[in-house]
């Protein structure tokens with residue numbers, strides 16, 4: 268316990284200073300200041316998941332802007348979808364979207380989610396996320412940098 | 427009667443307004459100790475405001491129990507907030523302010539949510555309900571016995587009487603019976619409010635959930651009630667603990683100044699207890715579910731010793 | 741002695757909570773868990789009426805125990821020779837220790853608080869009507885009755901806690917595929933909680949009584965000669981007794 272306490276003291280604050288807040292008001296006023304997020308892996312290579320994980324880690328700390336990952340789409344305001352939508356995940360993705368109470372937004376994270384990326388044309392792929400559920404915002408990159416994911420989330424919360 | 431009602435309403439408003447802030451404070455303390463910046467103390471209030479503006483969803487196949495449960499949990503905790511002498515010992519419902527009633531009300535807040543979890547008919551709802559009730563069944567005896575131990579020196583199970591007796595004789599707090607009961611009740615608070623090491627309030631993994639698993643189906647305003655209810659329970663339990671063992675500052679007469687002191691003292695005491703709990707949680711890991719009963723059995727034993735001490739030494 | 745009594749009562753209260761959540765939750769809530777339950781229908785009114793009366797009586801006693809308590813405590817007082825243990829018209833007040841509770845006031849307070857919460861929710865919430873949606877089944881599904889928690893699964897964690905007391909009997913049968921130990925065709929799991937008191941106390945007593953009965957049956961085999969023999973032996977015995985004691 269003491270060694271942990273010493274480490275806490277030594278590390279201090281790991282979070283990087285926050286970049287400037289987004290100037291534009293949040294697109295969905297009801298979600299200002301608080302966006303709960305359900306992450307759906309629709310068939311990604313897990314590269315995007317690693318970056319999302321670090322976006323919510325201590326260094327980038329997306330939670331300080333009012334974004335929080337939750338366990339159930341019923342608790343969520345936004346879906347964070349990664350990967351090309353595979354045939355097996357098309358229906359679950361649609362159902363997850365239906366389970367989210369309105370107002371709701373969908374964020375397509377990564378090149379795969381936007382246009383199938385390197386998996387375009389593969390036999391198991393239905394199409395990009397936009398072909399299955401309406402997408403409100405996209406984060407490009409393969410994988411996108413955590414800073415960009417955090418910036419997209421901040422645009423939603425407006426903080 | 428009038429100062430009692432005013433005091434009770436004041437307590438209710440204070441607890442409802444402060445509960446989300448307490449939750450925010452605890453999350454903030456944890457975030458800072460984990461090297462994060464944290465969303466700020468007001469985040470739970472922002473979450474609640476947003477949830478209220480959202481759509482209400484009724485899953486197919488659920489009954490009235492599912493719809494009524496969040497209202498009932500909040501209502502039960504509200505009654506407790508009015509009845510317990512958090513700020514002033516003048517209770518608007520003197521005949522109801524028995525400690526056994528308080529414990530029963532808080533337990534029933536859990537029971538209705540467990541029923542709602544069962545009502546959804548999902549595997550996780552049932553799992554959460556089953557685990558929560560298992561913990562409740564083991565915690566309840568501890569709470570009752572510890573309270574009994576506290577009521578022995580005061581000669582009454584009424585909370586105002588216990589608080590007044592402690593205020594009159596501060597040495598009572600350091601009596602072995604009181605100390606043992608304090609530790610036992612502390613464990614009760616941990617288990618009942620779903621904190622580490624019994625339950626992890628920030629888990630996202632269904633299989634490790636206890637409280638969260640029961641409420642996976644709630645959305646929008648009903649979820650706001652469930653979350654508010656959880657925050658209220660946390661505040662009320664911590665408040666109960668500090669009221670019983672650190673009662674100084676509680677108003678004993680209906681002065682405006684005394685009430686103001688009572689409000690400030692309550693806020694400071696509960697915030698300190700919450701911050702301490704949050705800081706302790708950083709050092710703890712969740713116990714395996716089937717190790718939890720051992721912890722609770724230990725607390726039951728302490729409560730039993732407290733009663734024995736109260737009779738033999740007191 | 742009193743601390744132990746309190747502990748026993750408290751433990752019972754905890755277990756009672758679990759029991760009633762299980763009974764009500766599994767019996768009345770969610771979807772039917774078996775085809776038989778799905779085909780259930782309401783009993784005729786005459787049968788329901790009995791339940792309703794009993795239920796109303798319970799609810800009435802819970803809300804207004806003061807209506808009958810004076811009579812009960814008078815009887816108890818007469819038996820023990822002490823005064824009435826509880827007094828009060830609306831609140832129940834103990835005479836021995838300072839303690840009081842009033843179910844009626846409590847229910848009124850609860851109802852008031854519930855109404856307040858609902859009113860606030862109406863005033864603050866923007867949603868007027870709830871949308872119907874399918875149960876959240878993690879996107880797969882649909883949910884079947886087999887996925888629901890049953891009474892057994894609900895009570896399992898608690899049963900495990902009291903394993904040493906209940907001493908349940910469980911056994912697992914694993915059937916392997918002939919070709920390989922690594923492949924399994926079926927796993928059967930059985931668990932029952934036989935009553936320990938029944939096994940430890942009743943069973944030996946019942947066995948002894950049965951043995952006694954069997955011995956008696958061997959004596960009375962239905963043969964006239966044997967009965968005459970018994971009579972003869974008794975008379976002889978009596979005569980011998982008379983001779984010896986006289």
Ligand code: SF4
Pocket residue numbers: 310311312313314315349350351376377378379380384385408409410411
């Ligand atoms: S965008 Fe890149 S990192 Fe993300 S899922 Fe696709 S291939 Fe993986």
